[in-house]
Amino acid sequence: MSRNIETVNxxxxxxxxxxxxxxxxxxxxxxxxxxxxxxxxxxxxxxxxAIDGPPEFVNPPxxxxxxxxxxxxxxxxxxxxxxxxxxxxxxRMSMAEVFVMRDGKIAERRAWVIELKENxxx
Numbered sequence: 001m002s003r004n005i006e007t008v009n010x011x012x013x014x015x016x017x018x019x020x021x022x023x024x025x026x027x028x029x030x031x032x033x034x035x036x037x038x039x040x041x042x043x044x045x046x047x048x049x050a051i052d053g054p055p056e057f058v059n060p061p062x063x064x065x066x067x068x069x070x071x072x073x074x075x076x077x078x079x080x081x082x083x084x085x086x087x088x089x090x091x092r093m094s095m096a097e098v099f100v101m102r103d104g105k106i107a108e109r110r111a112w113v114i115e116l117k118e119n120x121x122x
Contacts (some may be wrong), residue, residue: 004101005068008075009069011099011106017116018060020051027087028107058084078119092116 001009013015013065014022024044031047034040041050050062052059068077093113100108116122 002070003104004073004075004099005070007101007104007106008068008077008099009065012063012065012077012086016060016063018052020048024048026106028045028061028102031106032108033111034109038113052084053083054096056086058086073101094121102119 011026029044032042061081063079063081066078077097082090082092084090093115096112098110099106
């Protein structure tokens with residue numbers, strides 16, 4: 001397993017535990033995070049404040065890697081997940097993530113998150 005994929009796995013494990021320190025240890029200081037259709041932020045401080053997500057969700061999320069591929073300094077992951085809603089129930093989702101790596105750390109995270117309301121693809 002490459003150093004980049006190990007970093008991404010450590011990062012995802014940190015999200016599964018809601019461990020801010022573990023997550024932040026995988027990032028460059030000038031990290032950029034874009035969730036298309038939702039937000040874009042830059043820097044570890046902004047990232048740290050966004051880790052917990054909106055208040056309508058209860059952490060930690062349940063995340064599973066469907067597949068992960070690497071080309072050069074880019075790791076791409078397909079994920080499925082679910083997160084509990086503060087008002088009850090849960091949100092199920094399918095995600096595509098692009099991690100741009102620099103020196104074994106995540107310098108950019110680009111994410112597409114699709115809420116699944118009916119089944120595994122809708």
